[in-house]
Amino acid sequence: MFVKHLIIKHASFVNFTERFLDSSGKRVTPGSFLPFGAGPRVCVGESLARIELFLFASRLLQRFHFSVPPGASLPDLQGRFGVVLQPQRYSVRVTPRH
Numbered sequence: 001m002f003v004k005h006l007i008i009k010h011a012s013f014v015n016f017t018e019r020f021l022d023s024s025g026k027r028v029t030p031g032s033f034l035p036f037g038a039g040p041r042v043c044v045g046e047s048l049a050r051i052e053l054f055l056f057a058s059r060l061l062q063r064f065h066f067s068v069p070p071g072a073s074l075p076d077l078q079g080r081f082g083v084v085l086q087p088q089r090y091s092v093r094v095t096p097r098h
């Protein structure tokens, strides 16, 4: 119960469409964004993980084109609350780039 309250309290100021930009377009990191934890037990692999994620994502974007399938709608940007914030179900068409 407390965890759910905490998540919703923190999520209430997160704008899911521009979550890392303030109203003037300046980059900000919400205090609730802690994918690697915080404090003395913070993830020791954070630097490696960030490099891997950058390489993984950039490789996908280099090799494939991502689009909305015909007849499908854009993904709903409202997250689903749980142990972690999850995206709603959505469809994406992935085609190789030439």
Ligand code: HEM
Pocket: 035, 036, 037, 038, 039, 040, 041, 042, 043, 044, 045, 046, 048, 049, 053
């Ligand atoms: C996207 C990738 C990753 C995510 C989201 C992630 C996230 C986390 C989180 C949330 C914790 C707990 C922090 C806490 O208790 O406050 C953690 C701990 C830890 N992570 Fe990661 N991690 C990732 C990748 C890695 C990698 C690549 C390594 C090692 C090469 C690693 C090694 C560790 C270790 C050893 C701990 C325990 C630290 C401790 O308790 O002192 N993680 N990680």
